[in-house]
Amino acid sequence: MTEPRSYVDFKPRAEWFKGKESNTLMVDVTGFRKEDLKVVINSGGNLKVTGERPIEGEHWSRFALSFNIPRESNPRGIQAKYDGDEGLLYVILPNFAPPAATPVQAQDSTSTPKPHEMMIGEEERGRTAGERGGFVAYPALNKRKLLLLCVIIVSVMLSLGLAVYLSYRLRGL
Structure with missing residues (x-):
């Protein structure tokens, strides 16, 4: 054995x-x-x-x-x-093959403006959206910070809603 x-x-x-x-x-x-x-x-x-x-x-x-x-x-x-x-x-x-780099062609600064630039006044052209008072995209927040921000906003909104509701209900007493 x-x-x-x-x-x-x-x-x-x-x-x-x-x-x-x-x-x-x-x-x-x-x-x-x-x-x-x-x-x-x-x-x-x-x-x-x-x-x-x-x-x-x-x-x-x-x-x-x-x-x-x-x-x-x-x-x-x-x-x-x-x-x-x-x-x-x-x-x-x-390793995975790196993506092929696409060549970027230099643009002439005297080229015709793009359609969205035509609507901007001459003094506004070349300025960023934030400088013109428009929307500015912030760097991406990580998911945890974004979730925390959403929870805080929802909590504040619920608190405000509850306060308005209670003041309305208690006013009638």
Whole structure:
């Protein structure tokens, strides 16, 4: 009858290297063979690297590492390379191709004004909307601040509404 396996868990050294074309994870898996290692990307976009190897008898060594894939990386192009001499596993994630830059043509300052500029008086042309008293777009607020602002505004409006209602109802007493 065979004895059940006993495992010795350990955490191998792992390090990310970021580059322009790819991000590379290097894991020190000294003592492991290529067949002992597994590299998987799950549906949640996490990179999982596992390994399991016999030590002696029914004693086994194993590890499991999990990483979030960098946003700029393309998980469909993943490659794993094992260097048995050095005992290193390289997981290479290519970056998404940057969008092609569209050339911008310089415009002549004496060009004809745009339709929305024709409606602005000569002294107003060239000034920003804020300087003309128009609408000014503020930099985007983060979602948490925007939500807090909305909650405060709704709370103030409800308080004012309740105050008006109570003063109306109490006036009749």
